[in-house]
Amino acid sequence: MRYELYYWPNIQGRGELVRLALEHAGCDYVDVARGKDGMKHLLHALSDPKRPRPSYAPPFLKVGKQIIGQTANILFYLGARHAELAPRGEADRLWVHQLQLTIADLVGEAHDTHHPLASSQYYEDQKPAAKKRAADFRKTRVPKYLGYFERVLSHNGKQLVGRRITYADLSLFQVVAGLRYAFPKAMKRIEREHPHVVALYERVEDLPKIAAYLASPRRVEFNEDGIFRRYPALDG
Amino acid sequence: MRYELYYWPNIQGRGELVRLALEHAGCDYVDVARGKDGMKHLLHALSDPKRPRPSYAPPFLKVGKQIIGQTANILFYLGARHAELAPRGEADRLWVHQLQLTIADLVGEAHDTHHPLASSQYYEDQKPAAKKRAADFRKTRVPKYLGYFERVLSHNGKQLVGRRITYADLSLFQVVAGLRYAFPKAMKRIEREHPHVVALYERVEDLPKIAAYLASPRRVEFNEDGIFRRYPALDG
Numbered sequence: 032m033r034y035e036l037y038y039w040p041n042i043q044g045r046g047e048l049v050r051l052a053l054e055h056a057g058c059d060y061v062d063v064a065r066g067k068d069g070m071k072h073l074l075h076a077l078s079d080p081k082r083p084r085p086s087y088a089p090p091f092l093k094v095g096k097q098i099i100g101q102t103a104n105i106l107f108y109l110g111a112r113h114a115e116l117a118p119r120g121e122a123d124r125l126w127v128h129q130l131q132l133t134i135a136d137l138v139g140e141a142h143d144t145h146h147p148l149a150s151s152q153y154y155e156d157q158k159p160a161a162k163k164r165a166a167d168f169r170k171t172r173v174p175k176y177l178g179y180f181e182r183v184l185s186h187n188g189k190q191l192v193g194r195r196i197t198y199a200d201l202s203l204f205q206v207v208a209g210l211r212y213a214f215p216k217a218m219k220r221i222e223r224e225h226p227h228v229v230a231l232y233e234r235v236e237d238l239p240k241i242a243a244y245l246a247s248p249r250r251v252e253f254n255e256d257g258i259f260r261r262y263p264a265l266d267g
Numbered sequence: 268m269r270y271e272l273y274y275w276p277n278i279q280g281r282g283e284l285v286r287l288a289l290e291h292a293g294c295d296y297v298d299v300a301r302g303k304d305g306m307k308h309l310l311h312a313l314s315d316p317k318r319p320r321p322s323y324a325p326p327f328l329k330v331g332k333q334i335i336g337q338t339a340n341i342l343f344y345l346g347a348r349h350a351e352l353a354p355r356g357e358a359d360r361l362w363v364h365q366l367q368l369t370i371a372d373l374v375g376e377a378h379d380t381h382h383p384l385a386s387s388q389y390y391e392d393q394k395p396a397a398k399k400r401a402a403d404f405r406k407t408r409v410p411k412y413l414g415y416f417e418r419v420l421s422h423n424g425k426q427l428v429g430r431r432i433t434y435a436d437l438s439l440f441q442v443v444a445g446l447r448y449a450f451p452k453a454m455k456r457i458e459r460e461h462p463h464v465v466a467l468y469e470r471v472e473d474l475p476k477i478a479a480y481l482a483s484p485r486r487v488e489f490n491e492d493g494i495f496r497r498y499p500a501l502d503g
Contacts, residue, residue, distance in 0.1 A: 101364070104361055107361075132337040151403060163384045164383065164385065179321070
């Protein structure tokens with residue numbers, strides 16, 4: 032069955048975590064909002080008052096008549112269906128999901144570095160606060176999160192869980208890519224302390240289907256509308 | 268089997284969402300950190316370098332040898348084992364989980380109203396920023412989130428999913444209780460627009476096991492170390 036992904040067409044954002052999973056598993060999918068009349072379909076799906084189980088926000092995935100929202104929930108669903116994305120046993124599946132939810136927390140904090148006061152207002156209108164939040168993010172939060180994943184990797188080996196890549200590895204790759212984009216100076220320093228995380232990043236980058244995807248026009252470029260934004264004032 | 272819950276002993280926090288589920292399902296559980304040498308056990312479990320699958324932060328639940336972290340993940344696990352907490356079918360279980368993850372987002376935003384710049388620093392040192400973030404939270408975020416749950420409830424009826432209470436209903440009750448505690452003035456106004464949410468709150472409050480729990484010493488009081496804090500400067 033063809034998956035229909037609904038997400039903002041011009042950013043990587045949280046949708047990218049789903050895109051990477053769909054690509055790595057070789058799924059047949061359509062990125063609805065990037066096609067013809069895409070935004071119209073996305074906005075309709077979000078606001079249709081007849082829909083009994085609406086999603087609060089993109090991304091959501093349509094599979095036949097079922098619609099699944101919340102990034103980590105979508106990945107959990109895909110993990111149960113594609114052996115390329117997660118192990119089979121329940122305890123392992125919950126552990127991968129736990130890691131994914133921790134990655135989600137890090138992604139949320141990355142967003143708030145440029146929007147510490149209100150997501151409804153411009154970055155330019157909250158820049159002094161953004162500088163403070165970003166400084167704390169670089170100094171305490173990123174090292175704490177990456178230190179945690181380093182610890183998990185140093186226990187397990189080349190990937191976060193078991194003997195094969197899972198969707199959590201793909202998401203950790205994406206987060207490191209985003210942190211490198213947004214905070215190049217800080218990451219140069221922080222990465223030295225996290226060799227397992229860097230090795231995983233490089234491994235995921237070289238996975239055949241991921242490498243092909245990253246080189247394709249399907250991969251949206253990082254930009255200053257997404258979660259990870261390159262604002263030099265916030266790096267250091 | 269007896270569940271062991273690990274969470275900070277002196278706050279409701281995210282652990283409360285798990286406590287409410289355990290109580291409503293009548294589970295045999297121990298709130299480890301509230302017992303003898305509790306904090307020692309909690310901190311050991313968090314930092315033990317021999318643990319191959321550590322949790323990033325409390326709460327986590329120990330079930331025999333398995334340890335499950337991340338609040339929504341714990342609830343998903345419990346929902347599969349206790350019919351009092353979630354329906355059985357996979358699509359319904361994912362939908363309850365999706366709602367729970369949206370509640371988790373709201374909880375995270377509630378926390379950041381008093382810590383918009385750095386969770387490692389005191390509220391008193393980020394008060395001007397907190398006022399701005401809290402104003403946006405009251406004016407745009409709470410109405411958007413509660414409006415979403417109102418929409419879901421107005422489709423489904425007296426509870427969020429299906430014909431019985433689920434853990435997502437218990438969590439929504441807790442969030443409304445927390446918002447009422449932290450933002451009494453704003454909530455008085457906002458609640459008028461969300462009659463289904465208020466009705467659900469009242470229904471959960473009166474569930475026999477929940478009512479007994481709320482009246483017991485097991486329920487920690489709201490306080491200014493938790494996620495929902497009553498700082499009059501942030502209400503309005």
